[in-house]
Amino acid sequence: MTLLGRHAILASSAFLFLFVVLFTFRPVFKLPEHPYQASRPTPDTCHRCSAPRKNIWADLSEGEADELLEYLYSGPNDLNLTRSEKATAWDNHVAFVEVLPPNKTDAIKYLEGTDAPPARWARISVNNGSTEQAGIYQYMVGPLPTTQETIIQPLLYCYNSGRHYVRNPLPNMEDITEWFAATGEELSDIMDDLIPGVRNPSNLPDAPPLMGVTRPAVFNDDGVVVSWAQVHGPGVRFDAWSLNPQGIYCKFEIAGRDKSQWKITQWYYNGEFYNSTQDFRQAWKEPGFKKLPPNHDGKWTAAQPDQQGLASRAEAGPVMVQPAGGRFAVDEREKFVSWMGFEFYLSTMQATALSLWDIKFRGDRVIYEITLQEAFAHYAGADPMQAGMIWLDTLFGMGFNMYELVPGYDCPPYATYLSTSFQQKDKTVFRNNSICIFEYTADHPLQRHTTPRQTTISRNTYLVVRSVSTVGNYDYTIDYQFYLDGTIEVKLRASGYIFGAYHPQNSKAKRDILQYTYGYQVHDQVATSMHDHGISFKADVDVAGSANSMVKLDIAPYTHQYDFDSDPRNTMRLKQSTLEKEQGFNWPPNANAMYIILNNDTTNSWGEKRGYRITPGTGMGIPPHLTVKDSTAMGNAAKWSDKDLWVLRQKDGERRGASEYNAMEPLDPLIDFSKMVDDEGIVQEDLVVYFTLGTHHISHSGDIPNTLMHTSATSVIFTPHNFHDRDPSRESAQGVRLDLNGAGKGANVTYFGARYEKGVKLDLVSLPISHGKNCQRVRSREC
Structure with missing residues (x-):
C-alpha cells in the first residue's frame, strides 16, 4: 500500500495532532469546502440599537x-x-x-x-x-x-x-500519514483479502480505508505515546465513516520524531491478539484462518430523508412567521442584544464557541458570564477501540467549527444572523451567519387560568441565541434562551453519526459482547457502543451584586404535632441550609431539593432574600455526569465531570475549568479542575457555578443514520426566586382575558399587547421553501 494507492491507511486522531491541523478529514480527503466559510461578511450594521458600552x-x-x-x-x-x-x-x-x-x-x-x-x-x-x-x-x-x-x-x-x-508527539501530520501508508504497503494483500470492495463509489473511486485512532496522546515514562487504531471504511460521502468499522485493530508506539523508530506492537482481529505484524501475516496464511465479513456502506447511512416517502410529506407543513419584524435589537458591531428587559454581549472563542457576557434583566446584572468549557464523549465497549475511546471536543475548536446556519431549518427564516471570524495561521477566517437570534412562541402558554366567569391566557414568547458546532461525527446545537419572567436557559441538542463498533457475528469476540452488554446490533456488521456525553458550562452568577451565597432548600418529609390536631401529622416542610465551602453535588433524587444563589444583603418588598434558582430545564431528562469512576482514558483532564454541579469562589486566575490542550496530556493537564476546588469559603462571595449538560447515550436502531435531537436534548435553567415582587412577565407578555357572560351569551374580550387584526402578506424568503439547485446564497431573495 502506498500513500496514493487504493489501500492507504490514514490517521485521524485529534489527540495526536496540533490544534491547527485537527480537521484531518478536510485536507486529507479533499472534502468540498463549506460554502461561504472563506467569504467576507457584510459590513457591520446596527439594527435599531446601540450598545451602552464597548464590547x-x-x-x-x-x-x-x-x-x-x-x-x-x-x-x-x-x-x-x-x-x-x-x-x-x-x-x-x-x-x-x-x-x-x-x-x-x-x-x-x-x-x-x-x-x-x-x-x-x-x-x-x-x-x-x-x-x-x-x-x-x-x-x-x-x-x-x-x-x-x-x-x-x-x-x-x-x-x-x-x-x-x-x-506535541506529532508536529508533522504527513509523518503519521506516510508511516501508516508504509504499514499499509506491507499489508496490502491482507487488506485486499479481509476487506474486499471497501471503496468509495462516488467521485473518488480509489478512496482508501482510513485508520481511526482512539486514546489521547498519553506519554509513558519513556516519553513514548502508545495508542490503538482501527480500520474504517471511508463511507459513501465520507460522512458515515464512523459507522464503517472493519474489525481490524493495531496497537502502535510513537517514540520521538524519527518515524523509523515507530512501530506496531500488536494486531487484534476476530478475538485474537497477534504480537507483531509478522505473526498476523503468518496466521492469515494458515488454512484455518477465519475471516470476518467486511462492513459495507450504502443507502442505510444516508442522512438525508428518503427520496420516496409518505404521501402527506408532499404537503407543506406549518411554519413560524414574523410579519411585523423582530422586537429585539442588535448592535452588530458590538455584538450587543436587547430584548424585553434583557441586555447582554456576545463573543466567540476558537475552542469554546459562543459566550454571553454582562447579562442584565430590568437593569440588574444576574449573570456576568456564561461560557462553554469542554465537551467529552466517553465510550465503553469490548474491543480495543471502544474500550479506550474518548473525545475532548474543544481540542477540535468548537468555535472554529461553527458554520453557516440554514434559514428555515436551523433557525426561522426571519432570524437575525451574525457572522464570526477567527485568526489561524496568519489569516482571518470568516464564518458568515454562524449565529442566529430570533423570537419564538412556544406551543403552550406562559400562563393561563379559568374561573366560572373569566379566562386569562398569556403567550409564551422567548428569545433564542443559537449556534451549531460540528465536531467530527457530531453536530452540537447550543441555545441560550431568555424568557419574559427573567429565566435564562442553556440548552444543548446533539445529532450526527454515532461511533459504531464492529459486530463480530459468530466469532470468538462475540462472546464478550454477550457477556458484557454495551449496546445493540443495528446493521449487518455494526453494533452500538454506550457512551456518555458531558458538556461543561461556566456561569458566573451575580444576583443583585457579586456577593452571593448558595443554599440548598430541601423538600423533606416531616412529622409534627400541631396545636389543632390530636395526633401527630405526617407532612413535609422546607429545610434550608447554606453551603459553606467550595464543593460539587448532584441533582437530588425525586427532585427533593433546590439549589439557589441568594444575595443575603438584599430583599424584595416582602423581606425575602433575592435569588436565582438553578434547576434542570426543558430537556429530555436530568442532565447526567460521567458514569465512569476514575476514568483510565481521561485521567485528570475533566474532573468537573464527576458531579452535576460545582460551586466555586470566583478568581481571576481561574478563567476556565479546562483547557483545550488537556487532551494532549490528560494525566498532567494544563488545567486540573480538581485543584480549583480547594475548600475556600463561599458565603457572600463572588460565586461561579460549573454545570454539566449531556446524556447517557444508549444508541439503538433509531440512531441510524443520525441521532435525533428530541432524544438528545438537555438543559439547565436559571430562574428568579423571590428576585422580584411579582411575576415581571405581567408587564411584557401578550395575552387575552375573556369575561364570560353566561351560557350562550358569548364573552367580552380584552387584549393585552399588540395582535394581528388584519391579514398579512409574506415574501417567499420568509418561508423555508426550495432555494433552487443553483442558489449560491440560501438567504438571498433572488433564490
Missing part, C-alpha cells in the same frame, strides 16, 4: 490580528517565529491568535463606570517545532494596539499546572 470581550478584528502578527514577526522577541506559509515541522509558527478576555475584577469597574476600559490583551498559541521535543506554547501579548509598552510573556496565570505548554 470588551470581543475577539480581535482582522486589522487587530494583522497588526499583532506583524509585531510578532518583525519585533525583537525570543519566539523565533517563521511565517506559517514558509514554516516546516522543525520551525516555530503561530497556530492562532485571539483575544485574552479581561479579568472580571477590571471588567466590573468599567461596566459600573468607575474605571476606563481594561487594557486589551491577546493570547497567542505557538507550535514550537524547533526542538527535538515539539510542543504547543501559550503566550499573552499586550497592551494592544502594540506600542513600546507592549510585552510578550508566557501565559501562566490561568493554568494551574504551572506550565504554559503541552508536549
Whole structure:
C-alpha cells in the first residue's frame, strides 16, 4: 500500500495532532469546502440599537490580528517565529491568535463606570517545532494596539499546572500519514483479502480505508505515546465513516520524531491478539484462518430523508412567521442584544464557541458570564477501540467549527444572523451567519387560568441565541434562551453519526459482547457502543451584586404535632441550609431539593432574600455526569465531570475549568479542575457555578443514520426566586382575558399587547421553501 494507492491507511486522531491541523478529514480527503466559510461578511450594521458600552470581550478584528502578527514577526522577541506559509515541522509558527478576555475584577469597574476600559490583551498559541521535543506554547501579548509598552510573556496565570505548554508527539501530520501508508504497503494483500470492495463509489473511486485512532496522546515514562487504531471504511460521502468499522485493530508506539523508530506492537482481529505484524501475516496464511465479513456502506447511512416517502410529506407543513419584524435589537458591531428587559454581549472563542457576557434583566446584572468549557464523549465497549475511546471536543475548536446556519431549518427564516471570524495561521477566517437570534412562541402558554366567569391566557414568547458546532461525527446545537419572567436557559441538542463498533457475528469476540452488554446490533456488521456525553458550562452568577451565597432548600418529609390536631401529622416542610465551602453535588433524587444563589444583603418588598434558582430545564431528562469512576482514558483532564454541579469562589486566575490542550496530556493537564476546588469559603462571595449538560447515550436502531435531537436534548435553567415582587412577565407578555357572560351569551374580550387584526402578506424568503439547485446564497431573495 502506498500513500496514493487504493489501500492507504490514514490517521485521524485529534489527540495526536496540533490544534491547527485537527480537521484531518478536510485536507486529507479533499472534502468540498463549506460554502461561504472563506467569504467576507457584510459590513457591520446596527439594527435599531446601540450598545451602552464597548464590547470588551470581543475577539480581535482582522486589522487587530494583522497588526499583532506583524509585531510578532518583525519585533525583537525570543519566539523565533517563521511565517506559517514558509514554516516546516522543525520551525516555530503561530497556530492562532485571539483575544485574552479581561479579568472580571477590571471588567466590573468599567461596566459600573468607575474605571476606563481594561487594557486589551491577546493570547497567542505557538507550535514550537524547533526542538527535538515539539510542543504547543501559550503566550499573552499586550497592551494592544502594540506600542513600546507592549510585552510578550508566557501565559501562566490561568493554568494551574504551572506550565504554559503541552508536549506535541506529532508536529508533522504527513509523518503519521506516510508511516501508516508504509504499514499499509506491507499489508496490502491482507487488506485486499479481509476487506474486499471497501471503496468509495462516488467521485473518488480509489478512496482508501482510513485508520481511526482512539486514546489521547498519553506519554509513558519513556516519553513514548502508545495508542490503538482501527480500520474504517471511508463511507459513501465520507460522512458515515464512523459507522464503517472493519474489525481490524493495531496497537502502535510513537517514540520521538524519527518515524523509523515507530512501530506496531500488536494486531487484534476476530478475538485474537497477534504480537507483531509478522505473526498476523503468518496466521492469515494458515488454512484455518477465519475471516470476518467486511462492513459495507450504502443507502442505510444516508442522512438525508428518503427520496420516496409518505404521501402527506408532499404537503407543506406549518411554519413560524414574523410579519411585523423582530422586537429585539442588535448592535452588530458590538455584538450587543436587547430584548424585553434583557441586555447582554456576545463573543466567540476558537475552542469554546459562543459566550454571553454582562447579562442584565430590568437593569440588574444576574449573570456576568456564561461560557462553554469542554465537551467529552466517553465510550465503553469490548474491543480495543471502544474500550479506550474518548473525545475532548474543544481540542477540535468548537468555535472554529461553527458554520453557516440554514434559514428555515436551523433557525426561522426571519432570524437575525451574525457572522464570526477567527485568526489561524496568519489569516482571518470568516464564518458568515454562524449565529442566529430570533423570537419564538412556544406551543403552550406562559400562563393561563379559568374561573366560572373569566379566562386569562398569556403567550409564551422567548428569545433564542443559537449556534451549531460540528465536531467530527457530531453536530452540537447550543441555545441560550431568555424568557419574559427573567429565566435564562442553556440548552444543548446533539445529532450526527454515532461511533459504531464492529459486530463480530459468530466469532470468538462475540462472546464478550454477550457477556458484557454495551449496546445493540443495528446493521449487518455494526453494533452500538454506550457512551456518555458531558458538556461543561461556566456561569458566573451575580444576583443583585457579586456577593452571593448558595443554599440548598430541601423538600423533606416531616412529622409534627400541631396545636389543632390530636395526633401527630405526617407532612413535609422546607429545610434550608447554606453551603459553606467550595464543593460539587448532584441533582437530588425525586427532585427533593433546590439549589439557589441568594444575595443575603438584599430583599424584595416582602423581606425575602433575592435569588436565582438553578434547576434542570426543558430537556429530555436530568442532565447526567460521567458514569465512569476514575476514568483510565481521561485521567485528570475533566474532573468537573464527576458531579452535576460545582460551586466555586470566583478568581481571576481561574478563567476556565479546562483547557483545550488537556487532551494532549490528560494525566498532567494544563488545567486540573480538581485543584480549583480547594475548600475556600463561599458565603457572600463572588460565586461561579460549573454545570454539566449531556446524556447517557444508549444508541439503538433509531440512531441510524443520525441521532435525533428530541432524544438528545438537555438543559439547565436559571430562574428568579423571590428576585422580584411579582411575576415581571405581567408587564411584557401578550395575552387575552375573556369575561364570560353566561351560557350562550358569548364573552367580552380584552387584549393585552399588540395582535394581528388584519391579514398579512409574506415574501417567499420568509418561508423555508426550495432555494433552487443553483442558489449560491440560501438567504438571498433572488433564490
